[in-house]
Amino acid sequence: MVATESRPVHGTPAVRAKISAGRGNRTFRIVNGVVLTCVLVVTLYPFVNLLAQSFSSEQAIAGGHVNLIPHGFNVTTYRTVMSDPTFWVNYRNTVLYTVVATAIAMVLTTCYAYVLSKKHLRGRGFLIGVALFTMFFNGGLIPNYVLVNDLGLRNSLWAIVLPNAISVFNLLVMKAFFESMPSDLEEAAVIDGLTTYGILLRIVLPLSKAVLATMVLFYAVSFWNSWFSAFLYLDHNNLFPVTVYLRNLIAGATTGANEGASSDTALQVAANIQAVTIVLTVVPILTVYPFVQRYFVSGVLLGAVKG
Amino acid sequence: MDRFTRRRFLAATGGITALAVAGCTTHTPGSDPDAGNLSGNKAGAMDKFAVGDQFKATQPLDFSIMMLSNPSYPYNAHWPFFTDLQKMTNVNLTATVVPLSDYNQKVGVVLGAGDAPMIIPKTYHPAEQAFVSSGAILPVSDYLDLMPNFTASVNKWHLQGDIDQLRQADGKFYLLSGLHQDVWLDYSIAVRTDILQQHGLALPRTWDDVTSTLRALKAAFPGKYPMSDRWSSTPPGPGANSLLAILSAAYNTQAGWNYQHTTWDQRSNRFVYTGAMDQYRQMCEFLHGWVADGLLDPESFTQSDTQAEQKFANSDSFVISANAQELVNTYQKDLAGTPGATVRKIAVPIGPAGAVKVGSRLENGIMISSSARKSKNFVAMMQFIDWLWYSDAGHLFAKWGVPGVTYTGDVNKGTFQLAPNVTWAGLNPTGKQNLQVTYGFFNGVFAYGGSTALLNSQFPPEEVDFQKAMDARRTLPLPPPAPLNAQDQQQTTLWGTTLLDYVNQQTLRFILGKRPLSEWDTYVSELKAKNSDRYVDIVNKAHQTFQQKHG
Numbered sequence: 001m002v003a004t005e006s007r008p009v010h011g012t013p014a015v016r017a018k019i020s021a022g023r024g025n026r027t028f029r030i031v032n033g034v035v036l037t038c039v040l041v042v043t044l045y046p047f048v049n050l051l052a053q054s055f056s057s058e059q060a061i062a063g064g065h066v067n068l069i070p071h072g073f074n075v076t077t078y079r080t081v082m083s084d085p086t087f088w089v090n091y092r093n094t095v096l097y098t099v100v101a102t103a104i105a106m107v108l109t110t111c112y113a114y115v116l117s118k119k120h121l122r123g124r125g126f127l128i129g130v131a132l133f134t135m136f137f138n139g140g141l142i143p144n145y146v147l148v149n150d151l152g153l154r155n156s157l158w159a160i161v162l163p164n165a166i167s168v169f170n171l172l173v174m175k176a177f178f179e180s181m182p183s184d185l186e187e188a189a190v191i192d193g194l195t196t197y198g199i200l201l202r203i204v205l206p207l208s209k210a211v212l213a214t215m216v217l218f219y220a221v222s223f224w225n226s227w228f229s230a231f232l233y234l235d236h237n238n239l240f241p242v243t244v245y246l247r248n249l250i251a252g253a254t255t256g257a258n259e260g261a262s263s264d265t266a267l268q269v270a271a272n273i274q275a276v277t278i279v280l281t282v283v284p285i286l287t288v289y290p291f292v293q294r295y296f297v298s299g300v301l302l303g304a305v306k307g
Numbered sequence: 308m309d310r311f312t313r314r315r316f317l318a319a320t321g322g323i324t325a326l327a328v329a330g331c332t333t334h335t336p337g338s339d340p341d342a343g344n345l346s347g348n349k350a351g352a353m354d355k356f357a358v359g360d361q362f363k364a365t366q367p368l369d370f371s372i373m374m375l376s377n378p379s380y381p382y383n384a385h386w387p388f389f390t391d392l393q394k395m396t397n398v399n400l401t402a403t404v405v406p407l408s409d410y411n412q413k414v415g416v417v418l419g420a421g422d423a424p425m426i427i428p429k430t431y432h433p434a435e436q437a438f439v440s441s442g443a444i445l446p447v448s449d450y451l452d453l454m455p456n457f458t459a460s461v462n463k464w465h466l467q468g469d470i471d472q473l474r475q476a477d478g479k480f481y482l483l484s485g486l487h488q489d490v491w492l493d494y495s496i497a498v499r500t501d502i503l504q505q506h507g508l509a510l511p512r513t514w515d516d517v518t519s520t521l522r523a524l525k526a527a528f529p530g531k532y533p534m535s536d537r538w539s540s541t542p543p544g545p546g547a548n549s550l551l552a553i554l555s556a557a558y559n560t561q562a563g564w565n566y567q568h569t570t571w572d573q574r575s576n577r578f579v580y581t582g583a584m585d586q587y588r589q590m591c592e593f594l595h596g597w598v599a600d601g602l603l604d605p606e607s608f609t610q611s612d613t614q615a616e617q618k619f620a621n622s623d624s625f626v627i628s629a630n631a632q633e634l635v636n637t638y639q640k641d642l643a644g645t646p647g648a649t650v651r652k653i654a655v656p657i658g659p660a661g662a663v664k665v666g667s668r669l670e671n672g673i674m675i676s677s678s679a680r681k682s683k684n685f686v687a688m689m690q691f692i693d694w695l696w697y698s699d700a701g702h703l704f705a706k707w708g709v710p711g712v713t714y715t716g717d718v719n720k721g722t723f724q725l726a727p728n729v730t731w732a733g734l735n736p737t738g739k740q741n742l743q744v745t746y747g748f749f750n751g752v753f754a755y756g757g758s759t760a761l762l763n764s765q766f767p768p769e770e771v772d773f774q775k776a777m778d779a780r781r782t783l784p785l786p787p788p789a790p791l792n793a794q795d796q797q798q799t800t801l802w803g804t805t806l807l808d809y810v811n812q813q814t815l816r817f818i819l820g821k822r823p824l825s826e827w828d829t830y831v832s833e834l835k836a837k838n839s840d841r842y843v844d845i846v847n848k849a850h851q852t853f854q855q856k857h858g
């Protein structure tokens with residue numbers, strides 16, 4: 001989900017008054033309001049529908065009666081799902097993987113981006129090339145699996161957090177942000193006797209809260225949602241994140257009916273169980289969004305429009 | 308600044324290619340000259356293991372296995388199934404747990420990476436073909452002498468013809484398939500029996516009866532489509548894939564999710580292209596009649612299962628494709644709120660082909676990783692597999708568990724009953740403990756195949772009636788084997804993808820009336836332009852070659 005935000009036009013009160021008085025601006029505001037409301041409805045509808053389903057009876061869902069308001073209200077399914085120990089073990093794993101992976105990713109991406117933002121660095125082009133190369137080409141599924149296996153990472157947290165530690169897109173956004181910082185600040189810091197690490201930690205990072213918050217959000221959401229690495233590199237269900245649990249629940253229910261498939265795979269997982277699991281999985285990351293969102297627009301834009 | 312010049316790039320690419328080529332080895336599948344020498348692989352194996360023997364390893368053994376975790380009963384290492392199995396066989400299974408949702412993908416990766424567990428169950432033929440040429444899996448047909456129960460079942464139930472379907476171009480097979488005593492048909496159509504009764508209609512026996520029933524329902528409910536179907540998202544068919552599958556069988560052809568590019572024509576003794584068969588045309592014509600008369604909802608071919616289920620649950624339609632599970636778990640449950648509503652799965656309607664049934668008696672099966680052959684416990688592993696998946700005792704244990712604990716009675720005498728506290732899929736609904744979730748029995752990884760008596764023990768009386776009706780039908784022989792070599796396989800896959808898309812697209816157009824059936828001949832020539840003839844030639848040639856080599 002990408003947050004969109006319309007911000008008031010800045011300027012002196014006189015200019016603002018003049019602009020807002022214009023008929024064109026009023027029309028724009030109305031159209032803007034209508035379009036954004038439509039976007040809001042379209043974005044929000046599936047969530048509300050899912051929420052309604054999670055509190056509805058299975059029969060009401062099967063009959064297609066559930067829209068925005070729960071039918072046959074019950075919380076039995078919540079109780080059932082929440083009493084499944086595997087669900088909570090997987091949930092704990094997700095939190096752990098997200099926290100550790102985000103921390104590692106932030107350290108590595110920040111260091112890499114800061115280095116790349118220094119124009120005088122020798123071999124800078126090559127280092128950028130190395131990063132960019134991985135954006136367009138990768139080793140492929142099986143070589144990656146062999147590599148992770150040979151490094152002894154399989155069935156450990158590191159298989160999830162290390163292979164995806166640096167996102168090239170995030171790296172480039174961050175690099176652009178650092179490049180936009182006035183070099184005078186750093187020069188002044190050098191004169192005051194700060195080392196490279198001192199400059200990074202005491203000058204640059206405190207001034208980069210917006211981009212850091214944005215990157216934390218990007219990484220945290222992507223690690224929270226990711227399931228493929230876990231599915232590939234982990235062999236025990238007590239190691240899986242909750243996304244694998246959820247995927248199995250949903251995909252398992254829909255891919256079941258296969259010709260000749262023994263009837264066991266055709267077992268249906270009830271629609272309300274799916275809804276409850278989705279709600280429980282989505283809620284935490286959804287609650288983080290509003291708190292980080294204020295950094296979001298300024299963070300990305302500041303990185304993108306460098307002077 | 309360093310620049311990654313073109314010359315450097317070419318040099319690097321060349322180097323990588325050279326390394327890659329050097330890393331390749333040529334492998335002839337199944338060509339292990341040492342296949343018969345098992346003297347170093349007998350640790351833990353029983354000296355004499357025969358039909359009727361309980362397998363017990365002479366020392367504690369550990370075998371690795373790919374374990375599919377079903378969301379309805381997620382894998383649990385502490386299931387009584389595993390502890391009892393260890394007590395009985397002295398074997399511990401170390402599981403690589405894989406969610407059902409992406410099982411095949413993981414199998415592909417671990418086999419491709421050469422890191423697969425020894426036992427890889429839950430493989431549906433022809434998925435194993437992808438791993439034959441790399442030598443990642445074992446030609447199990449070379450080791451059948453270690454598997455007395457498997458061999459006995461094949462002989463007793465005359466399954467040789469079915470097994471031949473598994474053979475590859477080298478004459479060997481690489482999948483230890485599950486074996487059924489008889490063809491097991493599960494899919495048919497479900498009808499609202501209360502509505503039929505209200506309008507004085509009998510249960511349809513033939514496809515023409517179904518047409519008359521739908522017509523009568525249409526007359527009674529002019530604003531509704533009497534049938535709105537499902538299973539449209541399952542490959543390889545164009546939609547309503549179960550309906551097309553059972554209807555095509557009645558016309559002696561193949562469609563829906565049973566679609567195969569070639570069908571064996573007994574009269575001409577050769578394979579013909581399925582989508583161009585006259586029977587295929589008749590089937591399209593038949594369904595077109597339904598759509599044209601408003602008997603079948605045109606959305607049947609595109610809608611999701613949920614949409615079709617909703618229409619059926621809301622009495623907007625009265626006929627829908629079904630299997631035993633869906634009948635109990637979905638339709639009967641969904642209609643529980645509708646007063647007086649009853650639903651029943653009818654015996655598969657009879658068509659022009661007569662009261663016949665066609666189908667394989669093979670189930671999904673087990674691949675054995677090539678690395679397992681090097682294990683000193685290889686023989687014991689094959690004996691263990693033979694006991695658990697192919698002996699009567701193994702079947703019974705995997706399916707129903709331990710007598711006196713999870714069940715009582717005898718499946719062969721018809722006295723079988725689940726223990727009072729145990730429930731499974733609608734059997735014994737008052738039981739508190741689920742046979743699969745609590746105990747780990749009736750797990751799709753271990754429990755499939757076996758005798759008809761064992762199969763029938765899992766059905767409620769209504770389904771047993773369905774099975775009896777189906778058992779009474781004559782089983783048609785399966786097509787002869789025509790295994791393709793790797794090159795032909797690649798070629799036919801290329802043609803097949805285009806052909807399948809086109810057949811699906813045109814089948815839908817014919818059925819929905821968007822293309823008149825008078826254009827059938829043009830359509831057949833369009834198929835020829837897309838290499839349908841050459842496809843059939845390759846298969847016929849493969850059939851002849853196989854006949855000459857392996858008789």
